[in-house]
Amino acid sequence: MPKILIIKASGRQNAITSKIADEFALASETSEKNKVEEIDIHKLNFKPCIGCMSCRSSKKCIFSGDDADLFGQKIQQADLIVIAAPVYWGNMPGLLKALFDRNVFCMMDENRFGIPVPLLKGKKAVIITACTTPFPFNILCRQTSGVAKALKEILGSSGIKIISCISVPGTKFRKELFEKMKKSIKAKACKIVKKLAVFIIPLALPVFLAVQAPVSANAQEAASTETEKSAQPKTSIEKGWGFSAVTDFAYYPKSDFKKGGTHFAPVTSLAGNTEMRTTLHAAYTVPFSFSDNPLFEGCNFSVDTALELTPISIMPKLKFSITPAAFFNFQAGANIGTAWELTGIKSLSWYNSTKVEYEQMNAFETWYYQMWICSTLMFDTAAIFPGDWNHIVMAASWELNYSGLLNEDSECDLFQWQTADGQTEGAKYVSSYLIGYQMPLKLSLIGVQAEFSGYMHKSDFADKYDKYEGDFMKVSVNPLCQIDLSEKDSIFLLARISSRRSFKEKHTKTEQEPLLTKSGREWIFDCVACSWTHKF
Numbered sequence: 001m002p003k004i005l006i007i008k009a010s011g012r013q014n015a016i017t018s019k020i021a022d023e024f025a026l027a028s029e030t031s032e033k034n035k036v037e038e039i040d041i042h043k044l045n046f047k048p049c050i051g052c053m054s055c056r057s058s059k060k061c062i063f064s065g066d067d068a069d070l071f072g073q074k075i076q077q078a079d080l081i082v083i084a085a086p087v088y089w090g091n092m093p094g095l096l097k098a099l100f101d102r103n104v105f106c107m108m109d110e111n112r113f114g115i116p117v118p119l120l121k122g123k124k125a126v127i128i129t130a131c132t133t134p135f136p137f138n139i140l141c142r143q144t145s146g147v148a149k150a151l152k153e154i155l156g157s158s159g160i161k162i163i164s165c166i167s168v169p170g171t172k173f174r175k176e177l178f179e180k181m182k183k184s185i186k187a188k189a190c191k192i193v194k195k196l197a198v199f200i201i202p203l204a205l206p207v208f209l210a211v212q213a214p215v216s217a218n219a220q221e222a223a224s225t226e227t228e229k230s231a232q233p234k235t236s237i238e239k240g241w242g243f244s245a246v247t248d249f250a251y252y253p254k255s256d257f258k259k260g261g262t263h264f265a266p267v268t269s270l271a272g273n274t275e276m277r278t279t280l281h282a283a284y285t286v287p288f289s290f291s292d293n294p295l296f297e298g299c300n301f302s303v304d305t306a307l308e309l310t311p312i313s314i315m316p317k318l319k320f321s322i323t324p325a326a327f328f329n330f331q332a333g334a335n336i337g338t339a340w341e342l343t344g345i346k347s348l349s350w351y352n353s354t355k356v357e358y359e360q361m362n363a364f365e366t367w368y369y370q371m372w373i374c375s376t377l378m379f380d381t382a383a384i385f386p387g388d389w390n391h392i393v394m395a396a397s398w399e400l401n402y403s404g405l406l407n408e409d410s411e412c413d414l415f416q417w418q419t420a421d422g423q424t425e426g427a428k429y430v431s432s433y434l435i436g437y438q439m440p441l442k443l444s445l446i447g448v449q450a451e452f453s454g455y456m457h458k459s460d461f462a463d464k465y466d467k468y469e470g471d472f473m474k475v476s477v478n479p480l481c482q483i484d485l486s487e488k489d490s491i492f493l494l495a496r497i498s499s500r501r502s503f504k505e506k507h508t509k510t511e512q513e514p515l516l517t518k519s520g521r522e523w524i525f526d527c528v529a530c531s532w533t534h535k536f
Contacts, residue, residue: 004028005078006038009085009096016130016171021084023182024128027189039074041095046071048098055105063102072103080124080192081160083151087131087138090146100154107158118159125160126192127151130168136334138169140371164192164408184365184407242283243536250275250529259506261520275419277310279317299323304333312347313339313418315368326383329376336369336406339418351414351421353464357511358416366408368417372401380438391438393447399430400456413462414514421510424470426460429453436480444490445482451475467517468501475499476526492531499523 006021025036044067055061061068075081085092100107109117131143138144144167152162166185177185254269283304306317315337323329339347340363348366349358376397382390404425405415415423429452436447454473455461461470476498483491501513502522 002035002079003077004036004080004082005074006036007081007083007085007096008038008040008042009083009093011042011093011095015084015086016168016177017084017086017128019177020128020130020166020168020185021082023177023185024082024126024189027186037074037078039071041071041093041099044068044071044099046099046102049101049104056110059105061102061105068099068102071099072106075103075123076106076120078123080126081155082126082128084128085147085151087129087133087143087147090141090143091150092147097150107154116157118157121159123160124163124192125151125155127162127165129166130171132170132172134170134172136336136369138167139369140334144169164188167406239285239287242281242285244281244283244533245536246279246281246531246533248275248277248279248529248531250527252527253525255524257503257507258522259503259519261502262522263502263520264523267525273419275310277308279306279308281306298326308335308337310418312342312345313337327378329378331374331376332372334369334371336367337417338363338365338367346416347418349416350408350412351416351511351514353413353515356515358421361405361408361415367406368403368415369406370401370403372399374399388440393434393436393438393445395432395434397430397432399432400427401430402427414465422468422514424455424460424462427456429456442484443481444484445480447480449478449480449494451478465514468514469518472501472518475521488535490533492533494529494531496526496529497523498526 004025006025008018008021010017012018021038025038028036046066046068047063049061052062083096085096088094091097107118107120109119111117127148129144129147131138133141133143142149148162148165148167155162166188251272251274253267253272255265256268258265281304283302285300285302287298287300289299301322302320304317304319304321306319308315308317315335317333317335319331319333321329321331341347341349341360346358346360348363348368349360351357352359374397376395378393378395380394381392403417403423405412408415413424414421417423431453432449432451434447434449436445438445452473452475455471458466458469458471461468476496478494478496480492480494483493485491499521501518502520503513503516504519505516507513507516
């Protein structure tokens with residue numbers, strides 16, 4: 001019988017975190033035969049840790065005998081630990097931290113080199129947290145994420161795996177749980193405890209699942225054909241609102257996978273995949289100038305609100321942009337979206353490594369989010385040699401973004417957003433370099449762009465995907481051009497030659513890749529893309 005321990009860390013009896021914990025406990029008791037036990041830490045009597053370090057050798061605290069010992073024993077006995085901790089100034093309540101400090105010796109050891117040795121491997125945990133800060137500022141100001149990060153550090157070094165995190169922002173005006181939230185918590189609890197029961201019960205014989213992964217849309221990461229981050233210099237800036245629509249279309253021919261080291265994989269079929277999206281923009285721009293020097297021509301600050309629509313997803317966007325000098329631009333923004341399954345295309349799904357397939361998540365319950373900053377350096381030779389035919393433009397941009405999922409319903413190591421699979425929560429980088437020639441013609445720009453992107457840290461991926469090489473750097477080379485149809489309409493054309501992982505093992509579907517061994521780089525003709533911009 002699995003043992004579930006509920007730890008309540010709020011000092012208020014009617015706290016939102018306590019109510020969520022109660023709903024979780026109720027669902028756990030009724031869905032499976034579980035032993036659920038509850039601890040209210042404010043009812044415990046104990047002395048705080050004084051850092052004497054004697055417990056590291058004696059495996060016993062000098063204050064042994066108070067309620068802190070009981071807290072540690074309950075954690076050692078539990079299979080699932082549910083921690084309901086509100087946000088106290090960007091972190092967990094101090095009383096909860098003090099209890100963990102007192103029980104370091106029974107949760108974590110260290111070897112002779114001082115490296116932590118986890119003592120509670122195999123246990124799982126659920127984090128429940130809430131704050132008065134409204135969404136999305138609870139993420140941007142690291143409120144609920146601060147609690148999650150601190151608990152992840154403690155539980156992770158003890159060997160306890162966090163399988164879910166329930167965050168509720170904006171509790172200042174929310175005293176009760178909505179019925180929809182109660183149902184969501186109940187469903188999440190039932191799913192977790194069922195998996196826990198399967199994990200705890202020893203199996204007499206191994207079970208092998210041979211489930212064929214369904215064919216989805218092109219699983220390669222989508223080419224970024226949007227032009228709102230374009231580095232093309234602007235010669236005039238108008239104050240006020242600007243409205244536009246950007247429609248992107250991309251076609252991906254099929255290139256079969258080839259095993260082995262670094263090589264080129266030719267196009268094997270024109271029956272590939274397509275991608276289409278429309279992004280509506282409403283931007284407000286404020287021009288400013290430090291001096292009459294040409295280096296400060298076109299300085300401005302703008303706020304761009306946008307809505308991206310595709311047949312399988314919807315994503316609101318917010319972007320802030322400042323150009324303090326003619327050669328430099330800085331941007332920051334945040335996106336949040338959800339998606340649904342359409343004609344077999346799974347657009348927001350988690351990776352089931354047992355079935356070797358992606359399983360669709362619930363639309364409008366699970367959300368993909370991304371926060372990013374980007375800086376761009378630009379140079380136009382016409383600044384030195386004036387003339388309509390002297391515009392050789394060069395640009396270099398560096399972007400750092402952090403993305404993940406909110407309210408995921410499953411134990412999600414990897415996930416897929418739109419047509420980009422093999423993603424996990426973590427920081428990514430994108431560096432881009434462009435050289436082009438700008439002309440006073442309908443064909444206003446021709447050039448080539450090189451792009452390098454990937455995850456910052458391999459450790460963001462679960463250990464079972466080590467051979468997949470999560471921090472693999474993707475490289476692409478993109479010939480491009482821009483055609484100005486009128487003052488309000490322009491078309492941006494791009495062809496992409498890019499690289500993806502090659503593997504030692506032979507495979508036919510991208511769903512198999514996270515479990516394979518990366519052996520090199522496979523170059524392919526990835527896509528051709530078209531982006532049409534219309535200004536209203």
